[in-house]
Amino acid sequence: MPADTALTNTETRYGLVARSLHWLVALLIFANVPLGLIASDLPYDTSEALARKAWLFSLHKTIGLTLLALALLRILWALSQPHPVAVHPEKRLETFLAALVHWLLYSALIILPLSGWVEHAALDGFAPILWPFGQGLPFVPKSEALAAIAGAIHWLFTKILLVTVALHVLGALKHALIDRDGILARMTRGTPAGTPGVRGAKTGPALLAALIVIAAGFGAGMLGASRPQAPAASAPASTATATGNWQVQEGKLTFSLAQMGQSVEGSFAGWTADIAFDQATGTGKVTVQIDTASLHLAAVTEQAKAPEFFDVAAFPTATFKADITPAGETFTAAGTLTLRGVEKPVTLPFTLRIDGDTAIMTGETRLDRRDYGMGPSYPDEATVGFPVTVKIALTAKRQP
Known part of the structure; x- marks a missing residue:
């Protein structure tokens, strides 16, 4: 079989399988890196712009996982x-540097897409991977802290990949244009080059140097993970000014909606609940004040805080005032929600369990973002859904 069509390697040339994997990986790298940069810089101020940005990110993620699979296949081969x-x-120095660059290239081709996958799996929502196997990753929890670390490592290893690719290309050009020694032809046409049985310096030192660079990259990524983390939603803001006879001890105020077909959950860390409730009659009043600046919504928190949606700069507080009445074995809080300066009637069904001086309450209702002028540039549900499910769960203590 002619050398250029032989599938396997020999001591002096690369086979067709190795060459094909090499050039396919190179093609995807040169396509995917600019794709990620372009997607990052695109605006998302309209429904069409967000859909375009999300689609490019989805394509970037999908190509990245394809690169991961090809890199693993290439390493195994x-x-x-x-x-x-x-x-x-x-x-010896040139041989050492060539080995170091190859080790770093192989490592970056694994770490870069894998860290991006971990970041994607640790967050909800934005830009799904274009495949039918789900968006999560085994043993990867939903965690803003983990996503921040993975994102920082992904960013750093993008730079490592770009540097090593540049060095690899420059080295290949040197061999082709200056040395004219046939090394590049080994990978382009499978042309033999070198003397069988003659080995260069051991690759151990190059591997050790690569491991040091990789460890430094992981360390720098973990130290530089400065992305804001999700605020703790388990405790409301202070209720020192409350006048009711029940005081909230702990609770969660969350909401969920569909974005790009994926369910995304948000929360408010800062809120107060002033509750006056008569256990004998099952009636009372409640006033909830919500600090909209304490909003957290996965990877799109800043977008959600912008004027298009919550506009926290202009409307820092949302207020829900309601009367509590019994409804069979459950209760209803019916009143008004003032959000973004818009007041609309809202009914919140909830369950209540009282044990001595401790009350545990859980409730859920559904709103429509359009009622409050949210997302006027997103007139359909292709990018951001209309319904928003609001959930509240709290524990309160009876006051003397």
């Missing part, structure tokens, strides 16, 4: 094949 000999074994 390389482990099963003889590695072509060094053409210039006497040039």
